[in-house]
Amino acid sequence: MNIYGDDPDPPHSAHSLRNTIKKFRRLHRGGSPRQQVLILLGWLLLVLATLRAFQHFAVPVSKPAFICQPSTHKHPLHISLPKEPDKVRLSHMRKTLQTIYDAHPPQPLNLDLKTFSSLEDFPPLEAIKTHTKISLADAQATRNSHVEVTKKLEAYPKDLYSGQGIVILAGGRYTGFATTGLGMLREIGSKLPIELWVKDQSEEREGWCAELAREGVACRRLSDYMDTELLNHGYQLKISTILFSSFEQVLFLDADNVPIVNPDIIFTSKSFTETGAVMWPDYWTHTGTPYLPYVVGLSDGPSELLRGDQTVESGQLVWDKRRHWKSLCLAAYYNYYGPQHYYTLITQGWAGWGDKDTFVIALRSLREDYYIVPHELRTLILNGTTDGIGMLQADPSKPGSYKPMFLHSNIIKWSVRSFLCEGCADQAIDPVAVSAYEDPMSPINRHLKEHRRIFALQDMLAMNIDPEPTIWRSFEHVACRSFWQDERLCNRTREHMEQTFGFQFQKSWSSPMFGGGGEQICLRTM
Numbered sequence: 358m359n360i361y362g363d364d365p366d367p368p369h370s371a372h373s374l375r376n377t378i379k380k381f382r383r384l385h386r387g388g389s390p391r392q393q394v395l396i397l398l399g400w401l402l403l404v405l406a407t408l409r410a411f412q413h414f415a416v417p418v419s420k421p422a423f424i425c426q427p428s429t430h431k432h433p434l435h436i437s438l439p440k441e442p443d444k445v446r447l448s449h450m451r452k453t454l455q456t457i458y459d460a461h462p463p464q465p466l467n468l469d470l471k472t473f474s475s476l477e478d479f480p481p482l483e484a485i486k487t488h489t490k491i492s493l494a495d496a497q498a499t500r501n502s503h504v505e506v507t508k509k510l511e512a513y514p515k516d517l518y519s520g521q522g523i524v525i526l527a528g529g530r531y532t533g534f535a536t537t538g539l540g541m542l543r544e545i546g547s548k549l550p551i552e553l554w555v556k557d558q559s560e561e562r563e564g565w566c567a568e569l570a571r572e573g574v575a576c577r578r579l580s581d582y583m584d585t586e587l588l589n590h591g592y593q594l595k596i597s598t599i600l601f602s603s604f605e606q607v608l609f610l611d612a613d614n615v616p617i618v619n620p621d622i623i624f625t626s627k628s629f630t631e632t633g634a635v636m637w638p639d640y641w642t643h644t645g646t647p648y649l650p651y652v653v654g655l656s657d658g659p660s661e662l663l664r665g666d667q668t669v670e671s672g673q674l675v676w677d678k679r680r681h682w683k684s685l686c687l688a689a690y691y692n693y694y695g696p697q698h699y700y701t702l703i704t705q706g707w708a709g710w711g712d713k714d715t716f717v718i719a720l721r722s723l724r725e726d727y728y729i730v731p732h733e734l735r736t737l738i739l740n741g742t743t744d745g746i747g748m749l750q751a752d753p754s755k756p757g758s759y760k761p762m763f764l765h766s767n768i769i770k771w772s773v774r775s776f777l778c779e780g781c782a783d784q785a786i787d788p789v790a791v792s793a794y795e796d797p798m799s800p801i802n803r804h805l806k807e808h809r810r811i812f813a814l815q816d817m818l819a820m821n822i823d824p825e826p827t828i829w830r831s832f833e834h835v836a837c838r839s840f841w842q843d844e845r846l847c848n849r850t851r852e853h854m855e856q857t858f859g860f861q862f863q864k865s866w867s868s869p870m871f872g873g874g875g876e877q878i879c880l881r882t883m
Contacts, residue, residue: 436573439522439550442603444581446517451583451600457509458690461502463652463698464495472706479641480707482664488705489646496648496659499698503652506690507723513682518605521624522550526598528560531612532787533772536841538615540831541824543572546619549608552577554598556585562787565840577601590696592711595671596689605679611672615764615771617824618752623675626754633677634684634727636717637750637763638734639670644707645714652702653722669729671713672765673750681725688719732759735820739769739800740813746800749820761822769801769811773832774841776805777849794849808856826858830878 471488473480480488523542527535535553542551550573555561557580566576579585579594582601588594599607608620629635643666647659656662678685691699692712703718704710720727732751739746746769752762764771774781774789781789793799794806804811810825817823833854837847854860861879 436548436550438570438573438575439552440519440603441575442577442582442601443517446514447582447601450514450517451597453511454686454689455587455693457506458693461505463502463694463702464498466694466697468698468701470701470706470710480644485644485664485705486647486661489701491646491648491702496651499652500654503654503722507654507683507687510683510686513679518603518678520550520604521606522552522602522604522608523547523620524552524554524598524602524604524607524609525612526554526594526609527612528555528594530775530787530789532560532562533774533789534766534770535612536835536839537771537773537828537831538610538612539569539572539574540834541615541617541828542620544827544831545616547616547621548573549621550604551575552598552602552604554579554594554601556580556588556594562840568840592700593692593695595712596685596692596715599674599676599678600685600689606677607675609671609674609676610763611765613766613770614672615766615824615828616762617764617822617827618760618762620762622752622754628728628730628753628756629675629677632726632728633680634716634720634725635675635730635753636669636671636727637673637730637753638732639668639709639713640734641668641708642666643668643714644705644709645703646705649702649718653718655721667729668709668714669717670709670734670748670750670765671716672748672767673763674716675753676716681720681727684716684719684723684725687722688715691715691719728753731756735759735761737764737812738816740804740810742800744768744800746811759820761820764824771828773836773846773850776801776832777836777853778843778846779849805853808853810857826854826860829854829858829860833878 468489468491473484473488525535525538532555539551539553542549551569552575553566553569554577557578561576561578569576577598579588579597579601583597588597595609595611599609606624608623610616623629623635626635643663645663647661650656650660650662651658676685691703692715695712695715699715700710700712703714717727717729730751730753734751735749736745737747737749738744746766748765748767749761750763750765752760774787775792777794778789778792779795781792793801796802801811803809812825814823817825829850833847833850835841836843836850851860851862855862863879
């Protein structure tokens with residue numbers, strides 16, 4: 358194997374070049390102006406062919422060998438941008454929904470949120486039953502409002518949405534985390550178009566958006582479709598991005614979610630095609646108030662119907678709007694009143710308070726089909742410790758066997774700038790207060806300074822995966838050749854990759870001007 362490819366016969370290529378040169382010399386001795394132009398073009402093509410031939414010359418290397426592959430960022434997958442959403446129709450739809458929601462608030466409008474005495478131990482049943490105080494009259498009024506909302510939800514809007522794609526919500530410090538997930542999607546071969554959403558123009562990075570467009574990623578602002586001042590909590594943003602997205606079938610990913618296997622197959626999996634909604638389990642079971650099943654129409658009174666049900670985590674979510682339009686709008690209603698009422702009604706302040714279970718409750722309320730991945734999520738452990746640092750969620754296309762697909766980085770969030778940037782607190786664009794490299798108290802500080810893996814290799818190999826080197830490839834692109842590039846950050850990133858994984862960086866012989874790699878990333882193979 359050679360570091361530029363596997364061309365077995367470079368002498369033949371050189372011989373072909375010599376013959377081509379002789380032909381051009383004979384043609385150049387005379388001819389019309391048109392022939393002269395054609396000859397000049399021929400010489401330019403010859404230069405390109407020469408560069409290509411040199412790129413494929415065999416270069417003997419000693420063991421260990423290096424496999425060099427250009428980043429997909431340098432060789433785009435030619436993915437078309439998603440279509441521009443119809444802002445006028447979508448804004449009108451949002452106002453129509455808001456009018457319905459405003460007319461039918463829950464009671465009380467502000468439900469008292471109290472945390473349990475311990476968030477370490479799962480609360481006992483009696484504590485769950487009596488934790489949140491709701492009168493029967495308020496529960497009845499909220500149920501009546503819920504009934505009216507479901508009656509008034511309009512049918513699926515024709516010709517408003519189309520196709521399949523990925524939606525990611527970024528903004529603030531989560532923009533840095535999104536750089537990793539976006540990079541990984543293209544590194545692992547996803548060819549789905551992507552919409553990257555932020556709250557408003559203040560969170561948009563114009564230069565980065567222009568760069569992302571070349572990879573089939575479109576930047577969107579929620580403020581173009583609605584008054585974002587109405588959203589008083591970050592948990593309310595997710596449902597809005599799904600509603601406003603141009604896609605009919607959506608894979609939503611949190612900004613701190615790092616796909617480790619190409620997720621495009623989900624849309625053709627049986628779990629999705631048969632149900633139109635796919636969700637993943639969370640750690641704990643349901644902790645909602647007994648009035649929740651009554652309010653959403655699942656029971657005729659306070660009930661323990663949901664007790665023991667597995668909750669879901671919405672770091673990743675797949676949704677077909679055509680099949681589940683009304684349940685999506687109902688989930689939007691829960692989120693509209695989420696911080697004041699529904700988040701507490703659903704969890705009572707136990708871990709997971711927020712938007713995550715509003716989706717499955719809406720589906721259950723309207724008796725619609727959905728699929729929850731049957732494999733328990735697995736906790737990733739920090740190398741050399743017993744500390745959990747992330748959640749591994751399984752591939753829904755393989756119900757019979759566990760195969761990881763998503764790394765939801767709920768504890769240690771992956772971003773090259775938050776990992777290795779030094780002095781970024783003073784940067785004008787998205788400053789990083791203190792990076793893990795700078796912070797001696799960070800749990801990964803020594804891993805970075807001593808060039809150790811974040812994940813234990815034996816744990817990865819036991820699951821037949823090893824995503825960390827690929828994540829660092831995405832890091833290298835961000836640090837060295839993107840809108841966020843920084844020389845010191847680039848050098849530190851490459852040093853860690855060389856020392857930890859055996860990466861090597863070298864120039865390609867082909868010029869980027871002619872479509873060559875310019876610089877290649879090589880990985881040591883033993």
